Amino acid sequence: MAIYLGLDCSTQGLSAIAIEVDGEERRMVFERSFSFDETFPRYRTSHGVLPSDDPLVAASSPVMWAEALDRMMGIVAKSGVDLSRIRAIAGSAQQHGSVYLTAQATGALAGLDPTRPLVDQLAGVFARAEAPIWMDASTAEQCAAITDAVGGPAALARLTGSRAFERFTGPQIRKYAEQDPAGFARTDRVHLVSSFLASLLAGRHAPIDPGDGAGMNLMDITRRDWAPAALEATAPYLWRRLPTIAPSWSVVGELAPYWRERYGFSAARVIAWSGDNPCSLIGTGIVTEGRVAISLGTSDTLFGFLREPRIDPTGAGHVFGAPTGDYMSLVCCRNGSLARERVRNMFDLDWDGFSRHLRDVPPARGGAIMLPWFEAEITPPVLDPEVWRFGLDAVNGPANVRAVVEAQMLALALHSRWMGVDVETIYATGGAARNREILQVMADVHDADVYQLEVGNSACLGAALRAYHADELANGRAMPWEDVIEGFVEPVAEARVRPVAEHVALYAELARVYEACEAYALGAGSSPRDLLVAFRQRHPVGPLPERG
Numbered sequence: 001m002a003i004y005l006g007l008d009c010s011t012q013g014l015s016a017i018a019i020e021v022d023g024e025e026r027r028m029v030f031e032r033s034f035s036f037d038e039t040f041p042r043y044r045t046s047h048g049v050l051p052s053d054d055p056l057v058a059a060s061s062p063v064m065w066a067e068a069l070d071r072m073m074g075i076v077a078k079s080g081v082d083l084s085r086i087r088a089i090a091g092s093a094q095q096h097g098s099v100y101l102t103a104q105a106t107g108a109l110a111g112l113d114p115t116r117p118l119v120d121q122l123a124g125v126f127a128r129a130e131a132p133i134w135m136d137a138s139t140a141e142q143c144a145a146i147t148d149a150v151g152g153p154a155a156l157a158r159l160t161g162s163r164a165f166e167r168f169t170g171p172q173i174r175k176y177a178e179q180d181p182a183g184f185a186r187t188d189r190v191h192l193v194s195s196f197l198a199s200l201l202a203g204r205h206a207p208i209d210p211g212d213g214a215g216m217n218l219m220d221i222t223r224r225d226w227a228p229a230a231l232e233a234t235a236p237y238l239w240r241r242l243p244t245i246a247p248s249w250s251v252v253g254e255l256a257p258y259w260r261e262r263y264g265f266s267a268a269r270v271i272a273w274s275g276d277n278p279c280s281l282i283g284t285g286i287v288t289e290g291r292v293a294i295s296l297g298t299s300d301t302l303f304g305f306l307r308e309p310r311i312d313p314t315g316a317g318h319v320f321g322a323p324t325g326d327y328m329s330l331v332c333c334r335n336g337s338l339a340r341e342r343v344r345n346m347f348d349l350d351w352d353g354f355s356r357h358l359r360d361v362p363p364a365r366g367g368a369i370m371l372p373w374f375e376a377e378i379t380p381p382v383l384d385p386e387v388w389r390f391g392l393d394a395v396n397g398p399a400n401v402r403a404v405v406e407a408q409m410l411a412l413a414l415h416s417r418w419m420g421v422d423v424e425t426i427y428a429t430g431g432a433a434r435n436r437e438i439l440q441v442m443a444d445v446h447d448a449d450v451y452q453l454e455v456g457n458s459a460c461l462g463a464a465l466r467a468y469h470a471d472e473l474a475n476g477r478a479m480p481w482e483d484v485i486e487g488f489v490e491p492v493a494e495a496r497v498r499p500v501a502e503h504v505a506l507y508a509e510l511a512r513v514y515e516a517c518e519a520y521a522l523g524a525g526s527s528p529r530d531l532l533v534a535f536r537q538r539h540p541v542g543p544l545p546e547r548g
């Protein structure tokens with residue numbers, strides 16, 4: 001019976017899932033996660049991010065990711081999973097983050113010594129000690145310069161699938177090349193987090209897949225290859241510093257001797273890694289059009305499957321490659337789990353208390369709106385973080401808890417309209433998808449049935465499923481994706497959350513108030529006061545519990 005291993009290097013930690021497949025019989029045989037902050041305190045990360053004086057800057061440590069990979073492979077080796085049956089390994093990683101390697105990296109990757117820990121062998125490999133990550137918002141200037149050079153936001157979006165975004169790798173590379181030309185001159189290869197970790201496993205430079213490549217503002221979205229105009233607009237001689245782009249199912253090579261000799265793994269195939277959202281697409285079973293998933297993780301994302309690329313005319317969303325060879329649409333809100341956590345902590349709650357507060361307050365109560373921009377926001381674009389409250393004070397715990405969740409759901413709904421999907425079913429994934437009260441708000445705002453999936457970490461599961469698919473393909477068996485995912489991405493039937501008609505109607509009205517508040521806060525609309533007052537007149541406010 002074959003076993004496939006999926007790894008997921010997220011913002012806050014590393015996970016592994018092993019699945020076993022024997023024809024119709026399929027099951028998960030191993031699942032483990034650890035957080036970077038707790039496991040590797042010496043890197044001084046908070047939620048996986050290095051300390052920074054500039055609130056717009058967010059970076060992490062590529063050495064820490066390497067150490068985490070080494071640790072996890074050691075855990076898998078001792079877990080009792082039969083290593084000789086692991087046929088292929090694929091991975092998922094937070095998108096957009098970049099790792100800058102020197103020319104020494106090629107030799108170091110090829111010559112990893114199994115008798116010494118991985119990180120001890122990476123001295124001299126990094127041209128830059130830190131890796132900017134997707135939470136970075138410090139490249140507005142570089143975004144503007146790249147946009148100009150390519151012919152405007154619409155031209156860049158048509159070419160690469162997105163207008164310029166601060167967190168995307170191209171603007172990050174341009175900033176590095178401008179601010180540290182010596183460091184950039186030392187840079188022989190710029191990897192994404194995904195291709196960097198795949199390179200460590202295979203002992204050679206791995207390609208970037210079109211799922212993650214599309215998050216760079218550098219890849220031609222229709223040709224699935226580097227876009228020369230975007231490369232030129234970004235940094236000198238960039239073409240020779242980038243890995244190749246290859247299909248998501250590419251076999252990078254065999255697991256390097258380091259892993260086999262140090263831990264006893266067999267010569268499993270290493271499959272190209274992809275981004276966490278493209279992997280989640282597979283791990284939530286979205287391999288056809290018309291369904292969407294919402295991932296409530298460090299970031300909140302909403303994504304769906306596309307046969308052809310479709311560009312968001314409002315400039316908020318993205319088109320990425322899908323690991324099936326098709327496309328996916330995505331919107332990403334940065335103030336996801338950390339914003340929920342901020343509100344929870346503000347009122348001294350645990351997650352049960354948070355849920356209780358959500359239950360206590362009726363939907364759309366008083367038309368209250370919070371814009372939870374605790375940190376710079378991606379969707380809508382906000383570089384000066386500020387939390388706005390309309391018809392809401394900062395002291396009532398229950399009202400604030402409901403307001404933060406409602407705002408997050410309303411923002412996802414508003415900014416995903418361009419996808420043109422008539423959402424009937426949503427697959428919910430990510431840590432907060434365990435919370436039924438949050439899923440009820442999701443169902444009511446989107447007027448859709450919401451399903452929780454049996455496996456919570458869909459990015460990691462998606463990676464394991466991609467390993468299975470790619471291994472079969474390499475053996476000459478092209479499996480339909482429906483067959484690949486079967487038995488693994490089952491929604492928990494009893495966990496279906498249905499929309500409540502009365503709430504759906506209320507949220508349709510509240511969405512207009514939300515939209516006006518957002519436009520006002522962004523300096524693009526007049527005061528939402530009249531709308532809010534009218535909402536309150538139609539829906540008089542009942543008493544509010546004073547808890548919190």
Ligand code: XUL
Pocket residue numbers: 011093094095096134167215275276277297298299301332
């Ligand atoms: C997607 C995005 C985040 C990261 C981290 O564009 O920036 O979802 O992938 O999860």
